Amino acid sequence: xxxxxxxxxxxxxxxxxxxxxxxxxxxxxxxxxxxxxxxxxxxxxxxxxxxxxxxxxxxxxxxxxxxxxxxxxxxxxxxxxxxxxxxxxxxxxxxxxxxxxxxxxxxxxxxxxxxxxxxxxxxxxxxxxxxxxxxxxxxxxxxxxxxxxxxxxxxxxxxxxxxxxxxxxxxxxxxxxxxxxxxxxxxxxxxxxxxxxxxxxxxxxxxxxxxxxxxxxxxxxxxxxxxxxxxxxxxxxxxxxxxxxxxxxxxxxxxxxxxxxxxxxxxxxxxxxxxxxxxxxxxxxxxxxxxxxxxxxxxxxxxxxxxxxxxxxxxxxxxxxxxxxxxxxxxxxxxxxxxxxxxxxxxxxxxxxxxxxxxxxxxxxxxxxxxxxxxxxxxxxxxxxxxxxxxxxxxxxxxxxxxxxxxxxxxxxxxxxxxxxxxxxxxxxxxxxxxxxxxxxxxxxxxxxxxxxxxxxxxxxxxxxxxxxxxxxxxxxx
Numbered sequence: 001x002x003x004x005x006x007x008x009x010x011x012x013x014x015x016x017x018x019x020x021x022x023x024x025x026x027x028x029x030x031x032x033x034x035x036x037x038x039x040x041x042x043x044x045x046x047x048x049x050x051x052x053x054x055x056x057x058x059x060x061x062x063x064x065x066x067x068x069x070x071x072x073x074x075x076x077x078x079x080x081x082x083x084x085x086x087x088x089x090x091x092x093x094x095x096x097x098x099x100x101x102x103x104x105x106x107x108x109x110x111x112x113x114x115x116x117x118x119x120x121x122x123x124x125x126x127x128x129x130x131x132x133x134x135x136x137x138x139x140x141x142x143x144x145x146x147x148x149x150x151x152x153x154x155x156x157x158x159x160x161x162x163x164x165x166x167x168x169x170x171x172x173x174x175x176x177x178x179x180x181x182x183x184x185x186x187x188x189x190x191x192x193x194x195x196x197x198x199x200x201x202x203x204x205x206x207x208x209x210x211x212x213x214x215x216x217x218x219x220x221x222x223x224x225x226x227x228x229x230x231x232x233x234x235x236x237x238x239x240x241x242x243x244x245x246x247x248x249x250x251x252x253x254x255x256x257x258x259x260x261x262x263x264x265x266x267x268x269x270x271x272x273x274x275x276x277x278x279x280x281x282x283x284x285x286x287x288x289x290x291x292x293x294x295x296x297x298x299x300x301x302x303x304x305x306x307x308x309x310x311x312x313x314x315x316x317x318x319x320x321x322x323x324x325x326x327x328x329x330x331x332x333x334x335x336x337x338x339x340x341x342x343x344x345x346x347x348x349x350x351x352x353x354x355x356x357x358x359x360x361x362x363x364x365x366x367x368x369x370x371x372x373x374x375x376x377x378x379x380x381x382x383x384x385x386x387x388x389x390x391x392x393x394x395x396x397x398x399x400x401x402x403x404x405x406x407x408x409x410x411x412x413x414x415x416x417x418x419x420x421x422x423x424x425x426x427x428x429x430x431x432x433x434x435x436x437x438x439x440x441x442x443x444x445x446x447x448x449x450x451x452x453x454x455x456x457x458x459x460x461x462x463x464x465x466x467x468x469x470x471x472x473x474x475x476x477x478x
Contacts, residue, residue: 013054015051020058023063029390037051082402083402084403084404085403102440103216106436115432118433121322122409123381124458127376127380128325132373133364136361136363137360139360157359161332164180164182168334170301172303185329185330186317186318186331188349189319189331196338196341197285198251201224204223205225207265209262209438227442228240232265234267236267238275253285253287255267259295259407260408262412264407264410265405266296272305275305276309280313286313288305288317290306290317291322293407295409296407297385306336324361325361385411387459388459391464392413394471395472400416410452414449419478421447422437437450
């Protein structure tokens, strides 16, 4: 038997080595699709089993990856792989804070066509189904008795809520339309949740780092924040959180458990279950921002904390802003036991959410177009993510660290501790490049040597040149 297996083993290693050399020489680039197993078998004159083992060998080395129903793709060359950032050190106290001036500086030219903007964590319009959405809008205007001029139901369009409830099956939920409240984007959903479960002066646990918009909402509500250490791969440190609850008398938690913005971490499902159970024992509500949950790069969608909720204490927020139509501003909340309070607060705040946007998105989803669009979007984002990582690895200082997200839009980049990324932001603007410095992702303006680089823009020569310039500026700031 041994003499029978050696030639096959030698052949698949030989084929794998040749492919590896092509990757190292950049003949095959990050994101490039490889031949199918059958095509490789035919081209090289080898068996299907040998071709499979060649790809399996390369996959085990991290050079290529298999994508569901798509094939094998080049991942990255280990020659250019950088380490991931370290988990942050926790702060000593719960604090109120204002970062308005710095955030205004970063986002004042958000719409300028003169800026290569790496600050926006959303898809480029070229990645969105513009024509089909336009068709859905026309259909909504044509079929609605009042041309969508009237107020929609306070809880949201019935058909849209049905479609959102059906989507819950993907993450382990089993909801009805009565469990869903439609909102004007995910930020309104989170604001309504915070108003419902807290009062001014309360302490709320958040990830560190986390999206700066959360700080602004909390500041407006007079809340204090407690930053919880968050690992770039596995998310919130549940053990630290349990201790912090006692120390700071935390009244609620607000976490992005699937593909956190800005570091892209995804909490393992078993950790989510542990988190929900721990909070349930202490009757502490969890506001779960799941806005990036559908944008996974792996084989299946990660579960939500809501899927483990048995006491109605998890208020899950979501939106179509990151996956379908940012400008339509349609989000939702699945508030559990807090449904009536959420509806009452919404009635006081805005009476109704945009009718035309709700009906248009409901039509789009009802026609079965959403899942097909998501498959295309996930593939595009995954490839862009890998190409951006490769470019940063190539052009930035060797001591740079970078995350390896498995979904979402954001890369978290840690530079030498001597570099102030707010200064990098200022210098980059002079070259027509926008980035989001790390300080705006912390209530205490920490992470001064880090920044977020969003990969929502398709990777082009212009994007690569922008990353090259950023790398050169970073080297100059050392």
